[in-house]
Amino acid sequence: MKDITKKYTNGEVTIVWKPNVCVHSEVCFHGLPEVFNPQSKPWINAEGATTQRIIDQVKRCPSGALTYYLNADAQAEGGIAPEITAESIVEPLPNGPLLVYGNIVVKDAEGNETRKNKVTAFCRCGASSNKPYCDGTHAKIQFTDQPPATT
Incomplete structure (x- = not known):
């Protein structure tokens, strides 16, 4: 399967979607249908909610198909999204x-x-x-x- 990555931004946050990682748990669109609507094209509307609500919902993605980065952080790092480390x-x-x-x-x-x-x-x-x-x-x-x- 082709490794596709799509990005959607509202100017503050960029939502990154990797469709080949998605397990179709439906957590995203059941939790924030104003942003994640599989019936629309494109299916992600980064303008549909506040940045914080988007971040909170993306963090609930069980597969990691949805991730995000703050655009200000990426600009501070020379256009590269910062690497996030966390405990397991x-x-x-x-x-x-x-x-x-x-x-x-x-x-x-x-x-x-x-x-x-x-x-x-x-x-x-x-x-x-x-x-x-x-x-x-x-x-x-x-x-x-x-x-x-x-x-």
Whole structure:
């Protein structure tokens, strides 16, 4: 798959979208439909909300397909968005993926390493076609954290 990166700005913040990373969790447009509307073209309207509301919503993206940078920070760094470092935090989403926040390295079965930052969503349901990453299949199969009822 082609590595596409699209950017949308309101002058203060630039939203960066990497469609091939997206797991279609729908967190973005359910949380801020004024900005993220898949029925519109372009689907991101950076003028649809305040900069802070955009930042808060982008931080909720479970796959890291959506990121952002403040334009003032990028200009101060000579046009390059500053690198963000953070501690790693692990959070299981109810009935969904395991989210890992921060900079991590994921090693596959062949020993290949992939560097991830921001938020990485790992499959917990076992049905993802993109293991170890979540692809949203948990919603289709109605994965639940609750153990099956016994009779």
